[in-house]
Amino acid sequence: MKRVSFGFILGLVATATLSGAYAQSPDKPKEKPLLQTIKERGTLSCGVSQGLPGFSAPDDKGNWIGLDVDICRAIAAAIFNDPSKVKFVPLSAKDRFTALQSGEIDVLSRNSTWTLSRDTSLGLNYTGVTYYDGQGFLVRKSLKVNSALELNSASICVQTGTTNEQNIADYFKSNNMKYEMIAFGTADETIKAYESGRCDVFTSDVSQLYAERLKLAAPNDHVVLPDIISKEPLGPVVRQGDDQWFDIVKWTLFAMINAEELAVTQKNVDEMAKSSKPELKRMFGTDGSLGEQLGLTKDWVVRIIKAVGNYGESFDRNVGAGSKLGIARGLNKLWNQGGIQYAPPIR
């Protein structure tokens, strides 16, 4: 794993140092658009986590499934009309941005928190929010702790290179509590150390805590504390500099959210495509050419919904009521149902 991560870094250093300096001569033609490169290659290269149930993990047949994976499949469906044309690249938190910067992957769909510094200094663009999350704490029930405020002097296991690592520092400092932090390279190493008793607390985004809890030998001996100490909007990320690609990834997610709002599902999509409602006609491309403006085809939304379903379907199937995780929709409900999940209109 370390070799892989180092490979990305070397890749970035190499592309940075050896590739032609196109910045020096602005008259030179710009690089080929990413969409064209992907079409010629025949697959989408998508960075995902190394195995986080519900978000991106291989199932028992070795197929990648999850909420983050569905975004990759939806993009592939929109481009190729085939959700299987994705090469999944499992990445640790530490390597993910370097892999994207170095061009190893086309899009990063790996529960990554949208922050100002990542958006500005890493040469990346966040395309939207797939999951509104917050950071929480997993502890043993036997500790009889009811609130994060009782965690003074605790040992805390965290995955390195995450926003979690810095939130903890802020939270404990502002509450005048001491702590010891042990940071590990991957989620697996972190949860193993927590299970072995090295730490009293495992901290991460709450969705991840529920997913990682399933990996423990006795999940019911552990509890997620009610305290949420941060805002963690998670979403797909692309490199800066290719606005067309930025739009495609962004609007793939928006299409899924809009489809849920208009009650278009995987089952009824063919029927709805024949509808004469103006907003459905625009979405399905029977009126206008919105898909072509994106660089895709007219039926791009039909392709996406047929492949992965609307946002709500994907949520339920992977992390929500219809899954092992059973996470409540909460903030991730649509804006008109009491949540904050909201997509700009397709028109």
Place this chain on the structure above:
Amino acid sequence: MTGEARKPPFRLAARLRNVLGGRAGWRGALVQLLFIAVIVWVGYEIVENARANLQAQRIASGFGFLSNTAGFSVSQALIPYSESDTYSRVFLVGLLNTLLVSAIGIIAATIIGLLVALGRLSPNWLLSRISGGYVELIRNLPLLFQILFWYLAVLATLPNPRQSISLFGSIFLSNRGLVVPDPVPQQAFTVFVFAIAIGVLAALAMRIYARRQLFKTGQKLVIWPFVVLMLIGLPALAALLFGAPVKFDMPTLRGFNFAGGMRILPEFAALVVALSTYTAAFIAEIIRAGIQSVPKGQMEAGASLGLSRGATLRLVIIPQALRVILPPLTNQYLNLTKNSSLAVAIGYPDLFSVFAGTTLSQTGQAVEIIALTMGVYLLVSLATSAIMGLYGWHVNRSLAA
């Protein structure tokens, strides 16, 4: 005539070699200058290209980030460190942690390696087989596996802090590490240190005097009772006159963890144990080869002079073996230092983990951070080789004398 026969068959290659090899004359100098110019130009192109490309990708560049606030905590710091310190402080903390693990690992690996080598060469059948088994087992298993073994299979099975194994009610062993009373220097501390220094100097002086007497008169002076008196008596006297030099801060269990005392983290312990036992297996073989490279007659000569086996080894064999041992031993020291970067797997905050890991992913400044980390490992390695080279020179000189 023989000169004619030995004319090189490939004249072009030979000429090129002559020129590049720095043959005296203006042509050689010119080519060397050109060569340096090419290297400088390539270096400049790389730096310029990197800068331009990073700018084009809108990735921030430069070393300005080093003065930004890090905002994350580090579990072990040899110098005062808090989350509000800068990334350059993180760099220093990580570097010191790497140096600490490497230094302790090198010392421990050398001692274990020497013992195993001597064990393997010992006429005692059982001892030599056990030593041989150790070498074969340890050097054939991957290091990362051994680090994880010590961390997850051995240290993690220790009880939690509330049920920790305690010695005299002041030393505690648990899965959070080993907690021992922390010595806090008091006012009399400087006097105490001064007394120790005088004791050591006096002992050294006595040793030099005894050696000189030995070489001059052949008389062996018994100095060890005086040495012990100086080394223990002087500090004890200082403590009696000026009060205790240190007061111990006792660890107590408070909440989840121990408060007070000094703690050795399990990450540190696992890394040191794994690195030193692993490297020791290689060092043992190097030392064994070195000792066996000394002709057997030397051992017999020592015995015929009436020297014991230990004295022969110490005075005759090992000084000669060192010439063979030192170069590959240096390699092992370098390997150990570089291998300490595997710490990232068990959460020990070494340079690679906190700087080329956490800092890199928090700031995204891959090019700068990798360059800096590379530079530091290079510097540490070169310094280690230089020290070993100096020692080798010293050994050679004393053998020649």
